[in-house]
Amino acid sequence: MEKIRILHTNDLHSHFEHFPKIGRYLRAAQKDKSVDQVFTFDAGDFMDRSHPLTDATYGQANIKLMNSFHYDAITIGNNEGISNSHCVVEKLFDHANFPVILANLREEDGSMPHWAVQDKILLTKKGTRIGLIGLTAAYPLSYEPNHWHVKMLKETMDSVLPKMKGQYDVLILITHIGLNMDNFLAKNYPEIDLIVGGHSHDLLPHGKKVKNVWITQTGKWGNYVGDTYMEIDDNHHVQKITPHVEPTSLMKSKPDDEETILGYRQKGKEILSHELVADLPEKYDNDREAALQVSMDAIANFAGTKLAMLSSGLFLTPFKKGILTKYDLQRALPHSMHVVRSTLKGSDLWRLIMEIEKNRHFLDQFPLQGMSFRGKIFGQMYYKGIKFDPMSRVVFVNGKEVDPYQEYQIAVLDHYVLVPFFPTLAIVGDNDFLFPQFLREVIGDYLAKKYPLAGSENNGRANEQQKS
Template identity: 75%
Template sequence: METIRVLHTNDLHSHFEHFPKIKRYLHQAQNDKTVDQVLTFDAGDFMDRSHPLSDATEGQANIQLMNEFNYDAITIGNNEGISNSHQVLEKLFDHADFPVVLANLREEDESMPAWCSQSKILTTKKGTRIALIGLTAAYPMTYGPNHWHIKMLKNTMDDLLPKIEGQYDALIMLTHIGLRMDRWLAKTYSQIDLIVGGHSHDLIPNGEKVNNTWITQTGKWGNYVGDIHIEVDDEHHFKKIVPTTVPTASMPAEKNDEKIIQAYLDKGREILESEKVAHLPAKFADDKDIAIEASLDAISDYAGVDLAMLSSGLFITPFKSGILTKYDLQKALPHPMHVVRTTLKGIDLWRLVMEIEKNRHYLDKFPLQGMSFRGKIFGQVYYKGIKVDNRHRIVYVNGKEIDPEKEYKIATLDHYVLIPFFPTLSIVGDNEFLFPQFLREVVGDYLAKTYPVDKK
């Protein structure tokens, strides 16, 4: 008989305000003498570049803090895999004290990335062999342009499971694929004993059992920590699994917590404020419309097209006149979004514009979450190069009525392809995702070129 305690987190998203409490809870649990073994895992999206410190250090601050959590293994989420450039991800784990398991990501030459392994076998003090397999959400449209080859889940599992057959007594999956796909895994692969999941931000307070597999997930942002009790029989098989979740709000605070949390923000701000981007003229002072117009110019220039669209809700704050720093840009545009160059026939561009105009009033105050959005509401759509006569339903492109048969290229965002309000983009758009820079980097580079800082 053996008892194992599994601690787990997912979708922390750089919510460092919870880290002091989580760290103390994990350390106390990791010293639990009432069980034979304590294991600690994370299921991805631990970093989010909307936090100044994550952005300023390209995630290295996250790695340093996670080292203090004493993880036994983690997998990555889309925020690590897509919001970072290929180069940044290659170096992200250089100083990690924990292994990364990730079975469905490859370099472009099909080799395994040097910073991860498909699986790992952990052997407990009492000899139970636990296989760990990591999976992340398979997004070919965005991993491909970032010079990664993402593998589909079924192909990955069907290839890997026979290779490790007989090498383990129990199988734990670390997944960043969402609850719906976790349920599919549980139904499809009876070998799986436990899924430590993430991505869909579902809180499953006491786990969910699908066939013989337990699925766990702790919501988002470190609001909860997962804590699972496992009983292992004498043949080293998991006999009983009891998942629980512990609200971080219920964990005791200490007097220095707020000081530590503020220090994370201050350090990130200090680094970003030291990097000057542009010297903006007086017209930018607290004028969000001017910021949007400049950003439309930026993304159209980056995509090499003369049409563009952006929504006002992306702009959390306007830009300011005078010196604009990376911190100012990070505050204004915290979203890890990428520019997309979309090619549409004229009739389809007309339809896209009609979708936007139809939904305009509804989206103006629409509260939006997920899909890389870090704001509050969607807001109004602004165009570059497009005018609309709503009364007669006529669309003009660069001053001329749209040609139904002509092809047009427009700079959009991956966000607009993902949201359900403009289906034309995802259904008939030829969408080219542009990497590695994301939105605020594109805007920052354009402003730096247009309004350079006086080096004197």
């Protein structure tokens, strides 16, 4: 009988406060002599640019730390594939000492990304062939504008499995597709033995068995580490799988952990604070409404629209007068969300505004739990170019009553398309997700032009003269 121990993480989201404990736990468990072999996997969303160190290093700090965890294989999540520009992802794994398994993502020309492999076979010391397939969330609306081609899960599995037939004894999927889709795979592909999953942040303390397939997830943010045992007979057939999780809170701390954790944040702050963006005038000093107004101007300019909307809860800290740095922007708007240009008929725009106004008081203090990191509360909605008369229920666009038959374009955020509060956007909006910049970068670029740093205008003119 062969005993295999499988350690796994998912959805760490740059929660570096758990990394010292997790690193020690993994490295100690990887030396376990009570089993024949130990494998370590990560199921995606290991990085999140809401942390200043991740943002400042474009995820390279995460890669360095993950190297110290000694992963045998990982897959990527939407935070890696969508929250970064195409060129950042192309370089993200340049210094990784682990393979990235990813069967359902391609370059636009259909080729495999140079940093990934579709599948992999691990050979144990006792000769068992463990087949690995990696899958990420199939979000064409977000991946395609970022110059990737993402394949649907069924299409991918129906293509990959026949090619792997006869090459493995045990089949493990490392997925970042959420529990519902893991259930789908378990029900439809009995070849699978184990799914190490992520994305939906489900905590499965003792796994979940669907037909004969085991699924395991460890929740989110490194609060738990997965620790799954597998028993394989002498004919290389799985006899038993026992998933469980270990709470990070019960792992032993060391005196210097806190200093290490604070050091990660301080290093990110130091790098970003040296990158100057704009010189803001007095009117922005601690004025959230002024920040909202100029931010709506920014996303409208980026999307090429005259209309825009934003919610106040996105802004965690106000802007200050004087020099604005990338750290100031990251602290105010840490969320990795993208601008969307939505085209709506006038009648649908009217309906969208009715949905917003109906929910206005409900959303004002609505806590944003389970919606990734989009601020603490939703907050108040603000409009650019739109006014609403609550007595007559008339919507005005740039001073004129909305024409129900005319098409209008409005700059919104992917957040508003995906959350359930404003269904009109998702149901009838013709939505263009705009890449690669995300919200704070769009706002920063706009402020840099509107309120340039001293000498930057002259330098820009000189450079233009040199080019000509």
